[in-house]
Amino acid sequence: MTLDHLIPFLASTAGAATPLVLAATGELVAERSGVLNLGVEGMMLVGAVTGFGVTLSTGQISLGLLAAMLAAMATALIFAFLTLTLQTNQVATGLALTLFGVGLSAFIGRGLVGQTVERLPNLSFPVLSDIPFFGPLLFRFDVLVYGSIALVLITGWMLARTRLGLIIRAIGESPRSGHAIGYPVIALRYLTVLFGGAMAGLGGAYLSLALTPMWVEGMTAGRGWIALALVVFATWKPRGVILGAYLFGGVTVLQFHGQGFGLAIPSEFLSMLPYLATIVVLVFISRKPQTILLNKPMSLGQNFRADH
Amino acid sequence: MLRLELRPEPSRLMMFASPMLAALAMLLTGSILFSFLGQDPLQGFYVYFIKPATTLYGIGELLLKATPLTLCGVGLALGFRANVWNIGADGQLTMGAIAGGCVALYFQDVDSAWILPLMILAGALGGMAWAAIPALLRTRFNTSEILVSLMLVYVAYLYLSYLVHGPLRDPDGFNFPQSKMFADAALLPILVEGLRTNAAFLVALLLTVGAWFFSTRTFAGYRMQVSGMAPAAAVYAGFSEQRNVWLAFMISGAMAGMAGVGEVAGPIGQLQPSVSPGYGFAAIIVAYVGRLHPVGVLLAALLMSLLYIGGESAQMEMQLPSAITGLFQGMLLFYLLAADLFIHYRFKPAHSSATRATPVSRGEIAS
Numbered sequence: 001m002t003l004d005h006l007i008p009f010l011a012s013t014a015g016a017a018t019p020l021v022l023a024a025t026g027e028l029v030a031e032r033s034g035v036l037n038l039g040v041e042g043m044m045l046v047g048a049v050t051g052f053g054v055t056l057s058t059g060q061i062s063l064g065l066l067a068a069m070l071a072a073m074a075t076a077l078i079f080a081f082l083t084l085t086l087q088t089n090q091v092a093t094g095l096a097l098t099l100f101g102v103g104l105s106a107f108i109g110r111g112l113v114g115q116t117v118e119r120l121p122n123l124s125f126p127v128l129s130d131i132p133f134f135g136p137l138l139f140r141f142d143v144l145v146y147g148s149i150a151l152v153l154i155t156g157w158m159l160a161r162t163r164l165g166l167i168i169r170a171i172g173e174s175p176r177s178g179h180a181i182g183y184p185v186i187a188l189r190y191l192t193v194l195f196g197g198a199m200a201g202l203g204g205a206y207l208s209l210a211l212t213p214m215w216v217e218g219m220t221a222g223r224g225w226i227a228l229a230l231v232v233f234a235t236w237k238p239r240g241v242i243l244g245a246y247l248f249g250g251v252t253v254l255q256f257h258g259q260g261f262g263l264a265i266p267s268e269f270l271s272m273l274p275y276l277a278t279i280v281v282l283v284f285i286s287r288k289p290q291t292i293l294l295n296k297p298m299s300l301g302q303n304f305r306a307d308h
Numbered sequence: 309m310l311r312l313e314l315r316p317e318p319s320r321l322m323m324f325a326s327p328m329l330a331a332l333a334m335l336l337t338g339s340i341l342f343s344f345l346g347q348d349p350l351q352g353f354y355v356y357f358i359k360p361a362t363t364l365y366g367i368g369e370l371l372l373k374a375t376p377l378t379l380c381g382v383g384l385a386l387g388f389r390a391n392v393w394n395i396g397a398d399g400q401l402t403m404g405a406i407a408g409g410c411v412a413l414y415f416q417d418v419d420s421a422w423i424l425p426l427m428i429l430a431g432a433l434g435g436m437a438w439a440a441i442p443a444l445l446r447t448r449f450n451t452s453e454i455l456v457s458l459m460l461v462y463v464a465y466l467y468l469s470y471l472v473h474g475p476l477r478d479p480d481g482f483n484f485p486q487s488k489m490f491a492d493a494a495l496l497p498i499l500v501e502g503l504r505t506n507a508a509f510l511v512a513l514l515l516t517v518g519a520w521f522f523s524t525r526t527f528a529g530y531r532m533q534v535s536g537m538a539p540a541a542a543v544y545a546g547f548s549e550q551r552n553v554w555l556a557f558m559i560s561g562a563m564a565g566m567a568g569v570g571e572v573a574g575p576i577g578q579l580q581p582s583v584s585p586g587y588g589f590a591a592i593i594v595a596y597v598g599r600l601h602p603v604g605v606l607l608a609a610l611l612m613s614l615l616y617i618g619g620e621s622a623q624m625e626m627q628l629p630s631a632i633t634g635l636f637q638g639m640l641l642f643y644l645l646a647a648d649l650f651i652h653y654r655f656k657p658a659h660s661s662a663t664r665a666t667p668v669s670r671g672e673i674a675s
Contacts, residue, residue, distance in 0.1 A: 078642065082642065086646055087649065088648065092596060092645060093642075093645055095592055096645060099638040100637075100641070103635035103636070103639075104635055106631035109631075222458070222461075229455050229459075232452070266470050268466040269466070272462070272467075276459075279451075279456050282445075283449045283451050286452070287449045
């Protein structure tokens with residue numbers, strides 16, 4: 001293993017981690033407000049296909065990213081309407097959203113397979129990007145790599161330090177008390193679910209516009225589910241998401257760099273690593289019931305209906 | 309203006325009507341979608357939803373595809389009733405197919421009536437082994453069975469891909485990633501000459517009845533139902549949650565594994581990089597649309613099978629995209645969940661709300 005292999009490996013880790021950071025942060029906020037949305041995978045796919053399609057037809061990557069967020073938000077709205085207004089089971093509805101998103105994205109994307117777009121450009125900072133070692137490692141990424149980290153920091157600050165964050169956490173712990181004090185529980189949960197949708201859509205679009213600038217059916221390959229696991233891994237705290245996502249990003253790109261590191265293992269087994277790592281990490285986190293009990297929002301997954 | 313009002317007790321009528329309502333809404337949306345795609349909605353409706361069931365061959369195909377959906381769906385429904393969420397049936401199906409396939413390939417040159425039963429047994433064990441992982445992690449470490457069972461689906465896909473690209477690849481197969489074709493003794497007998505429906509359908513019927521018996525006539529099945537409907541009561545009665553988790557995963561794993569054998573020893577006849585177009589996931593929808601009841605699941609599997617076959621025929625005859633099948637599947641579950649609202653609620657004119665009898669307060673409707 002040499003530095004020649006290490007730098008591209010570490011640099012591509014950031015690319016693989018970014019969609020996870022985005023999707024997991026969105027889901028984290030929804031879960032902190034008490035809503036478990038298992039539809040992340042579906043929303044990411046809808047975002048990926050929409051972002052790619054719009055970019056392909058308009059030539060504007062920013063429009064593509066915007067459209068991806070809006071489209072995924074629209075599917076999140078279906079989920080929100082069903083679980084928050086119609087009081088359906090969150091687990092079942094989330095599964096439905098994923099299955100729907102898989103079908104919808106394949107349907108929308110049927111004319112997009114095999115095409116390609118210019119990928120989201122890497123930024124270049126004067127002087128900084130040219131520093132040996134640190135330049136390629138820190139200062140040559142695209143805007144969403146930096147943006148996703150900023151998003152985590154802002155989200156963490158919002159949840160911990162602002163009034164809005166306090167209310168979101170309160171209704172996640174006890175919607176009944178929140179409602180009694182006069183907070184609009186349902187409206188706020190709509191907001192957090194939509195935010196989760198927008199971030200999942202952006203994460204999906206990152207896959208189809210930056211990581212591999214093309215559309216392939218089911219291209220998220222379980223990343224939406226890994227994002228859900230990351231929220232648990234992070235014990236519902238935004239900062240943990242970065243650590244987890246970069247860990248998983250590293251494991252994900254290992255398969256492409258495995259040969260450079262001299263690993264003589266069939267590629268399929270290297271591709272299994274992110275999924276196996278998710279399981280191992282989940283076991284470690286959930287092994288101690290206190291860790292989960294102390295950090296998990298008390299009302300997570302339970303519906304709330306205000307009796308006036 | 310209408311407002312929602314809680315029914316004094318759940319409507320039994322709506323329990324049965326809501327899957328029909330959902331199917332109807334899906335058909336309507338489908339027809340509208342056909343016209344958006346520039347097709348005659350009536351013709352699209354006919355080609356997609358009616359025509360596949362008008363020929364004997366079509367009905368045979370319907371039963372063929374309903375078989376894995378029933379097997380997976382019945383198993384999943386048992387677990388869902390007990391709040392055990394196995395969503396990795398597609399992985400268990402794949403592992404069952406691998407296990408059954410390995411038996412078939414190992415006894416390639418043996419012509420014995422024991423091979424098929426052995427394959428089915430191996431498939432069931434393969435599915436159970438794969439399902440045992442989430443069950444063990446959930447009962448031992450309290451790990452989310454949803455995420456673990458789902459992750460294992462991808463691992464199973466990759467493992468199958470490794471096998472057919474590597475150790476199990478047919479050496480005379482022109483480098484295609486497939487195993488040898490199974491010998492005749494390792495193929496399920498066809499039920500009716502000229503159709504592709506095979507004995508796996510009978511196995512599915514038998515196990516559906518078995519599952520019905522288990523859930524309604526045995527104490528273990530009763531314990532699972534209580535744990536799903538009233539977890540607190542189940543704990544009070546001393547019913548073990550761990551036992552439910554294990555039972556649910558072992559049963560659904562075995563059934564999904566057998567579904568996998570049904571595919572490779574049936575219409576496929578060998579191991580390929582993919583042995584299921586997502587039957588294990590579609591079975592989640594099947595379980596719900598079937599009201600988590602074995603007989604309902606069987607009917608729902610037929611409907612879902614129609615969606616698969618209709619998608620194929622619409623693609624061939626009208627050049628409609630086959631991806632529309634997945635769209636319909638997701639839509640169906642959404643509609644069902646929405647229609648289920650009317651099991652517990654009903655519409656009432658808003659102005660009479662002042663006089664409405666206040667039902668028992670049920671602010672938090674836990675799942």
